[in-house]
Amino acid sequence: MIPLPRIDPPLINASGILSYPEVFTAFESAGACLGGYVTKSVGPREKPGNDNPVVVYPPDGAVLNSLALPTQSAEDWERDLEEIKLKKAKLIVSVYGGDSLEFAEVTGRMSRFSDAIEVNLGCPNKEPGEQTIMESIGQNPALSAEVIERVRGETDKPVIAKLSPNSDYLAVAESCMNAGADALGCGNTLGPGLAVDIRSRAAILAGTTGGISGPALKPVNLRMTYEAYARFRCPIVAYGGIETWEDAVEYILAGASVLGIGTAFMRKSTHEAAALTREIWEGIQEYLDGEPMSAIIGAAHRSAEGGGSHA
Amino acid sequence: MRSVFKVVENRRESEWTHTIFFDAEIESQPGQFMMVWLPRLGEKPFTLSYPNAVTVKKAGAFTENLAALAPGDEIGLRGPLGQGYPPLKKPALIGGGVGIAELRLLALASEEPSFVLGGRTADEILFYEEFRELGPVHVATEDGALGHKGLVTELLPVEADSYAVCGPERMMAACLPKLPAERTYFAIERYMKCAVGLCGQCTCSGWRVCTDGPIFPAAAVAQMDDFGKRRRSKSGKWETI
Numbered sequence: 436m437i438p439l440p441r442i443d444p445p446l447i448n449a450s451g452i453l454s455y456p457e458v459f460t461a462f463e464s465a466g467a468c469l470g471g472y473v474t475k476s477v478g479p480r481e482k483p484g485n486d487n488p489v490v491v492y493p494p495d496g497a498v499l500n501s502l503a504l505p506t507q508s509a510e511d512w513e514r515d516l517e518e519i520k521l522k523k524a525k526l527i528v529s530v531y532g533g534d535s536l537e538f539a540e541v542t543g544r545m546s547r548f549s550d551a552i553e554v555n556l557g558c559p560n561k562e563p564g565e566q567t568i569m570e571s572i573g574q575n576p577a578l579s580a581e582v583i584e585r586v587r588g589e590t591d592k593p594v595i596a597k598l599s600p601n602s603d604y605l606a607v608a609e610s611c612m613n614a615g616a617d618a619l620g621c622g623n624t625l626g627p628g629l630a631v632d633i634r635s636r637a638a639i640l641a642g643t644t645g646g647i648s649g650p651a652l653k654p655v656n657l658r659m660t661y662e663a664y665a666r667f668r669c670p671i672v673a674y675g676g677i678e679t680w681e682d683a684v685e686y687i688l689a690g691a692s693v694l695g696i697g698t699a700f701m702r703k704s705t706h707e708a709a710a711l712t713r714e715i716w717e718g719i720q721e722y723l724d725g726e727p728m729s730a731i732i733g734a735a736h737r738s739a740e741g742g743g744s745h746a
Numbered sequence: 747m748r749s750v751f752k753v754v755e756n757r758r759e760s761e762w763t764h765t766i767f768f769d770a771e772i773e774s775q776p777g778q779f780m781m782v783w784l785p786r787l788g789e790k791p792f793t794l795s796y797p798n799a800v801t802v803k804k805a806g807a808f809t810e811n812l813a814a815l816a817p818g819d820e821i822g823l824r825g826p827l828g829q830g831y832p833p834l835k836k837p838a839l840i841g842g843g844v845g846i847a848e849l850r851l852l853a854l855a856s857e858e859p860s861f862v863l864g865g866r867t868a869d870e871i872l873f874y875e876e877f878r879e880l881g882p883v884h885v886a887t888e889d890g891a892l893g894h895k896g897l898v899t900e901l902l903p904v905e906a907d908s909y910a911v912c913g914p915e916r917m918m919a920a921c922l923p924k925l926p927a928e929r930t931y932f933a934i935e936r937y938m939k940c941a942v943g944l945c946g947q948c949t950c951s952g953w954r955v956c957t958d959g960p961i962f963p964a965a966a967v968a969q970m971d972d973f974g975k976r977r978r979s980k981s982g983k984w985e986t987i
Contacts, residue, residue, distance in 0.1 A: 451944075451945065452946070453946045453954075455946045455949050455982070457972075458952045459952075461952030462952075483980040486788050487783075487788050487789035487790065488783055488789040488824075489945070490940040491748070505980060508983070632785060632822070634750040637786050639785075697944070698944065700944060702827075702942050703957060705952075705954065
């Protein structure tokens with residue numbers, strides 16, 4: 436297994452959030468405590484994604500998005516990533532495709548720019564007439580393994596298999612680990628869900644349904660993190676409703692070694708978002724009180740077994 | 747956050763421009779924006795021209811539909827969003843085309859405003875009579891139908907304590923070197939998707955226009971290599987401005 440790069444601090448943005456290299460450099464210059472940045476998912480060819488509205492948030496209900504993987508072509512992404520000037524943070528490139536060959540093609544183009552490749556197996560959004568990745572690949576252990584195997588063949592960088600909470604994710608994770616994944620991403624957005632406007636009697640999102648993120652997702656992906664760590668004891672990049680240092684610590688205790696922040700950046704300027712990342716990291720450090728983070732990764736399992744320093 | 751209102755009036759401002767009034771007054775800071783939602787048709791950013799209205803120029807399917815709304819029709823609004831203008835003293839409000847609409851609420855909130863307005867023809871100089879009651883108005887039209895024949899930038903510099911510029915980006919880029927960086931604000935426009943800082947779509951040199959802007963101080967704008975040059979299209983692919 437190839438170890439994950441040292442992501443220090445172990446906080447990153449979630450894929451599809453912030454998205455572009457120039458936004459990452461703006462965050463880095465604003466003093467964001469993010470040790471790595473994840474691109475939005477890069478696909479093989481240009482795709483506009485859904486029309487607006489693409490997002491719904493409280494008080495309409497839970498946070499839903501239906502961007503449906505807009506992407507410029509992989510060639511245009513190469514030009515963009517050649518320009519990126521991150522000083523210290525690592526770059527993780529998220530990749531997707533319609534089948535394993537497309538995943539491999541994109542990985543081949545992106546590998547040289549990246550410190551790790553995140554394989555998007557679980558996006559629950561689609562443009563009208565498409566199938567989602569979650570439906571076509573992410574729920575199927577054999578097809579997911581085929582994707583990971585081909586991606587593995589195209590890169591010597593660590594490969595993170597990002598799972599859908601709407602799958603038999605332990606079975607999918609097992610086949611991905613056997614196919615050469617180095618880490619698990621726990622996980623993508625949930626659902627998709629639906630939001631309806633009662634006055635116009637219309638579905639709000641132009642794509643009708645959208646993946647659920649934010650606080651509603653946290654207990655689901657926390658459980659996924661916990662179960663995946665119990666089974667595989669592998670590095671886990673966790674996502675889902677991390678808004679405070681307490682949320683982050685819960686995920687670490689469940690088994691995460693890297694924490695992804697997404698919806699918590701909603702309505703925050705770059706300086707406010709950077710301040711949030713600092714608060715989260717400072718909170719984690721205070722909680723650790725001098726202990727290395729590695730000492731508490733998965734500690735919730737040890738306490739369940741009746742041992743461990745935080746039992 | 748998102749509410750659906752009834753249209754109460756559709757006021758034709760010119761051949762291409764309409765002001766759509768609805769049955770609610772939105773409290774916003776001048777320069778902040780609303781995502782205007784037409785159920786089943788789409789959602790786009792607009793700045794209020796009145797607390798209860800947006801002014802729209804017909805430029806595509808969505809804006810054609812918006813400009814055609816009749817009393818009783820529904821209009822959805824999400825916002826106000828983003829950072830508006832700080833309070834401005836004796837500002838010169840510099841507007842081009844439909845960007846002039848955004849300056850109306852700022853003018854009403856400012857002491858002793860003056861105006862520098864440009865358009866292709868006299869029809870595009872929105873709120874001309876109303877602005878003349880608030881302060882001096884300098885106009886440039888490309889066809890010479892009203893005021894100076896030529897571009898609005900040819901009227902600069904003008905004397906004022908502060909400056910706010912809202913118009914086509916190439917016009918704003920031409921204004922940038924002619925105005926004092928420490929007292930000038932620009933309203934930047936980009937294709938927006940989420941409009942709440944999540945997706946990164948509306949980046950201008952890494953600043954998310956929806957949450958860091960849309961109003962930016964000139965000193966920041968001067969550091970943005972993309973300003974006046976390029977923006978990301980719906981897929982994320984760069985396009986030239």
